Amino acid sequence: MRPETPRALAVWVLLEVERGGRAQHLLDRALDRLSWPERDKAYATHLVYGALRRLRLLDFLLEPLLRRPEGLPPEVRWALRLGALEWLLGKPDHARVSPWVEEAKRHHPRLAGLVNAVLRRLAPREAPECVRLSLPDWLCEAWRAFFGQVAFAEGFNEPAPLFLTAYRPVAGLRPGPLPESYLWEGPKADFSALGFQPQNPASLLAAQLLEPEPGERVLDLCGGAGLKAFYLAARGAEVVSYDLNPKRQEAGRRTARKLGLRVDYRTQDLRKPIPERAKKVLLDAPCTGAGTFRAHPELRYRLVPEDPGRMAALQLALLETAAQATEEGGVLVYAVCTLTEEEGEGVARAFLERHPEFRPEPFPCPLPVLKEALGVYVAPEGGLDGFYYLRLRRVDSRA
Ligand SMILES: C[S@@+](CC[C@H](N)C(=O)[O-])C[C@H]1O[C@@H](n2cnc3c(N)ncnc32)[C@H](O)[C@@H]1O
Known part of the structure; x- marks a missing residue:
């Protein structure tokens, strides 16, 4: 694997995680072998952890814009989720959309138009708390019942010092x-x-x-x-x-x-x-x-x-x-x-x-x-x- 950009590395790691790998292990091993500037390594790390920490919320935001998300090739689905993550974190369209369109194009050129359209149409949507926290419902509800609240789980979505x-x-x-x-x-x-x-x-x-x-x-x-x-x-x-x-x-x-x-x-x-x-x-x-x-x-x-x-x-x-x-x-x-x-x-x-x-x-x-x-x-x-x-x-x- 020779990823050329932090975005390409993030998509590769996320595909491996989907196949059962561990993000921390995959990312640490890949980054140790690359002589990239610290800034690029930090960006790839931010993308991987950000997408996994907010996965349920990202899919919820993309849902109204996609007819059958599970039918998309996995590389394209991750490019969409990562583009949605950057939208959520406030990155302006001109810096956000075309890099993810390019990333999707490398894998599936005919889906570039779809990625472009979806990433430009993202809009705010009120999510239920368990979705906003990107927790599975069973765990979110068990925590709410036992601790009387589940807002503490927001702490899991902050960067780790x-x-x-x-x-x-x-x-x-x-x-x-x-x-x-x-x-x-x-x-x-x-x-x-x-x-x-x-x-x-x-x-x-x-x-x-x-x-x-x-x-x-x-x-x-x-x-x-x-x-x-x-x-x-x-x-x-x-x-x-x-x-x-x-x-x-x-x-x-x-x-x-x-x-x-x-x-x-x-x-x-x-x-x-x-x-x-x-x-x-x-x-x-x-x-x-x-x-x-x-x-x-x-x-x-x-x-x-x-x-x-x-x-x-x-x-x-x-x-x-x-x-x-x-x-x-x-x-x-x-x-x-x-x-x-x-x-x-x-x-x-x-x-x-x-x-x-x-x-x-x-x-x-x-x-x-x-x-x-x-x-x-x-x-x-x-x-x-x-x-x-x-x-x-x-x-x-x-x-
Ligand atoms: C939470 S980790 C321990 C971390 C370690 N105390 C530390 O601070 O680095 C739990 C450990 O339990 C061990 N373990 C799991 N089942 C065990 C068993 N039946 N007998 C002995 N050790 C077991 C695992 O190999 C693992 O190292």
């Missing part, structure tokens, strides 16, 4: 919303070599809630490549990180070496018990990811209504292992990067019913709260991912 966690003292970077979290405003760099780890503050908070002490043993369950393990190790904890996926752990080992941090990795399916216990246990469970729609905008169209319940069953099985691994008096933090009721409060209620030896332990949340009950849902605003955290204390049976 790059947050870093710093493992050494830093000067000159804009502080993020948590200690050790910063905003990176320059071009991409070799962050590990600088002692930084790209990490959303909402993900960092899960590790900070454990309040690790130097020398303390911490179990990092579902640790993946170890983002949270790095923070814990940098605070002086002795971290053992468990995960099912040895490839992720190998990547983690390499980053830990670059960062000069020590993490022990063990590969295991955590639906089965582990042979050790600790006073501090973190379970960063696999989930539907419905708090990460800003960085993974296509995910919202791939989830189905059964997914949250299916993930909750797995999360409860993993929590059993985490509970057994928590010593009396110890702390167990359960975190998921999603905002569904099933995977947050639903899991908390089901777990606490079965485990009277655990109590939810409230904590002052330093990030904007969307809802607080047994645990806390953090709102996806200001570039934060949406997350759910539950902090549990294993109560001493003699207390």
Whole structure:
């Protein structure tokens, strides 16, 4: 693939996403290989994320102007959606229409007239809220019922700032919303070599809630490549990180070496018990990811209504292992990067019913709260991912 313009690259990425690819992965890989000016790379990124974040709304705006949109060749359909995105964002016709007509013409010359006519006739249209937010109806309605509003989802449609966690003292970077979290405003760099780890503050908070002490043993369950393990190790904890996926752990080992941090990795399916216990246990469970729609905008169209319940069953099985691994008096933090009721409060209620030896332990949340009950849902605003955290204390049976 050799795209010659940011528009051509955007259309190629979007076609691949339609075939099941992940936008972030496709775009990062393509841009790393191109020696384009930063401005062109930023434009291609803006087009891809913009179209996916507003997809339902764009189709709604185009609907009155097209007889059978699903019958159009996919390249032409994306050119129309991207032209509609730029209309929505206020780009004037003279700068917007002909580039998209040219893009469509490269693939299907006989449809250039149609693209030209449609892009010139776009007109404002009042969209229902779930369409305006480009959310699937089932999720939009479930969120409205559970949170009492769904306006928070507008946060997913804003550009994503790059947050870093710093493992050494830093000067000159804009502080993020948590200690050790910063905003990176320059071009991409070799962050590990600088002692930084790209990490959303909402993900960092899960590790900070454990309040690790130097020398303390911490179990990092579902640790993946170890983002949270790095923070814990940098605070002086002795971290053992468990995960099912040895490839992720190998990547983690390499980053830990670059960062000069020590993490022990063990590969295991955590639906089965582990042979050790600790006073501090973190379970960063696999989930539907419905708090990460800003960085993974296509995910919202791939989830189905059964997914949250299916993930909750797995999360409860993993929590059993985490509970057994928590010593009396110890702390167990359960975190998921999603905002569904099933995977947050639903899991908390089901777990606490079965485990009277655990109590939810409230904590002052330093990030904007969307809802607080047994645990806390953090709102996806200001570039934060949406997350759910539950902090549990294993109560001493003699207390
Ligand atoms: C949310 S990700 C973890 C991210 C990681 N803690 C971090 O901060 O970088 C969930 C992880 O759960 C792991 N996982 C999924 N099912 C598992 C299972 N049955 N046993 C162990 N790990 C599992 C996945 O491989 C994935 O790395």
